[in-house]
Amino acid sequence: MEQTRRVGDAQAYAKSGASGRHRVGGARLSVGVILTKRFTLCAFANFIDVLRLAADEGDRSRHILCDWKILSDTMTSIPSSAGITVQPDERLGDPTKFDYIVVVGGLVGEIDGFGSDYIAYLRKAAAADVPLVGICTGAFILHRAGVLDGYKCCVSWFHHRDFLEQFDGLDPVADQIFIVDRDRLTCSGGASSAHLAAYLVEKHIGRAQASKSLHIMIIDDALKGEEPQPGIPLGISTQDPLVRRALLITQQNIDSPLSVAEIARRMGISKRQLERRFQAALNISPQVAFIEVRLSVARHFLETTDKSITMIAIECGFCDSSHMSRMFRRRFGQSPFESRAAASRPASKVPSPDLLPRPVMA
Structure with a gap:
């Protein structure tokens, strides 16, 4: 009604x-x-x-x-x-x-x-x-x-x-x-x-x-209201607005990760529809992409803030710092501590990883 x-x-x-x-x-x-x-x-x-x-x-x-x-x-x-x-x-x-x-x-x-x-x-x-x-x-x-x-x-x-x-x-x-x-x-x-x-x-x-x-004003053209907001770099590049919006929802709820089904519900589409769009846009599942978002934000915090690794793990929705460290090393080939140390030495920074993530399992 x-x-x-x-x-x-x-x-x-x-x-x-x-x-x-x-x-x-x-x-x-x-x-x-x-x-x-x-x-x-x-x-x-x-x-x-x-x-x-x-x-x-x-x-x-x-x-x-x-x-x-x-x-x-x-x-x-x-x-x-x-x-x-x-x-x-x-x-x-x-x-x-x-x-x-x-x-x-x-x-x-x-x-x-x-x-x-x-x-x-x-x-x-x-x-x-x-x-x-x-x-x-x-x-x-x-x-x-x-x-x-x-x-x-x-x-x-x-x-x-x-x-x-x-x-x-x-x-x-x-x-x-x-x-x-x-x-x-x-x-x-x-x-x-x-x-x-x-x-x-x-x-x-x-x-x-x-x-x-x-x-x-040197703006290409008008965007519709449902266009996703830009935010902290997600570590994933796509032009699909639906996929970008799902990634942004993940980022905004990063401390309490949402399931794929819940994100699809908030967007007014089915879980299967969301999975198909991710597969077509990124050739990966939403689950893998959402983990990539959490790891990318964790890396952003490591390199731009003085928050402790434990605090970053909590804010990025990991069980504890050990859980985040294992996944971080699997994704980026270095520990969170090593990533922070490298960021403080500009000449020694490791090359940026590929935009598309490698599958990371929890």
């Missing part, structure tokens, strides 16, 4: 073209943007630049097809995490003048300082059925405001554990670049912000304008 309702809501939302307001200067797409203190500059810039380039001919930057305003409770300039500040355009007012209200997050530690006026504004927007967008840790803010209940949301793999530790009641998705769930849109930040903006431009203005924006 719930699934039927959500499908119906999604279809109605798609047919309506979001809110259908378009009241700001006659633009086809109008966006109000809220920046949190120490917001992520690249996520904000990527999102706005897609709108800017789609709004006018060439890169003349006139607000014709798109319009955007930076909203504020005090009109005080807002510092980004890079130290660069942005001056707001107008105070919080009527959210229904916009097609979307976008919250650009940043440093997790600044979320507690998000003002009550902003929270009230987001709740007012939600009550008026204005679609809400969370970029980077903006999803944290939307959840804090109580406007994500019953919705799926997307967070960066880098902040997935932070989200679980701070918020109850949601199971955030960290293996896609963005998610559109009816009138809530969330993305992982960074380059994915450009792809979410391109999705909105294509929806309201057209595919040509969306592609034009991305091409000027």
Whole structure:
């Protein structure tokens, strides 16, 4: 019943073209943007630049097809995490003048300082059925405001554990670049912000304008929301998005390894389908690939952190350090200690292993 309702809501939302307001200067797409203190500059810039380039001919930057305003409770300039500040355009007012209200997050530690006026504004927007967008840790803010209940949301793999530790009641998705769930849109930040903006431009203005924006930004083409997020190098190379997503899910649950059946269930496919895709893409089974991911992440930690080998073994889902050491030596031809020592001597580093793993048995 719930699934039927959500499908119906999604279809109605798609047919309506979001809110259908378009009241700001006659633009086809109008966006109000809220920046949190120490917001992520690249996520904000990527999102706005897609709108800017789609709004006018060439890169003349006139607000014709798109319009955007930076909203504020005090009109005080807002510092980004890079130290660069942005001056707001107008105070919080009527959210229904916009097609979307976008919250650009940043440093997790600044979320507690998000003002009550902003929270009230987001709740007012939600009550008026204005679609809400969370970029980077903006999803944290939307959840804090109580406007994500019953919705799926997307967070960066880098902040997935932070989200679980701070918020109850949601199971955030960290293996896609963005998610559109009816009138809530969330993305992982960074380059994915450009792809979410391109999705909105294509929806309201057209595919040509969306592609034009991305091409000027030296981005090949728009990616769909289900495209997997990049993360720590997995040690396996494949262009198959389904296989890459499965590998990313494995990486994000590395301390408590999931079975092939469970990963397939989370992806909405059968275990057999997943096995066939791995065989076609990598010529190995998912089980072997998942072990390779754990070993690759262990190697990454060994070479880039000062964590103990025991701690790395625990964090990478091995029974103990001896178990990890046996598998590590079988895979890389050296012990974890030797790998760490070699990494500290750049001239003596051993050659990188082949991208495709050799079968490693537990």
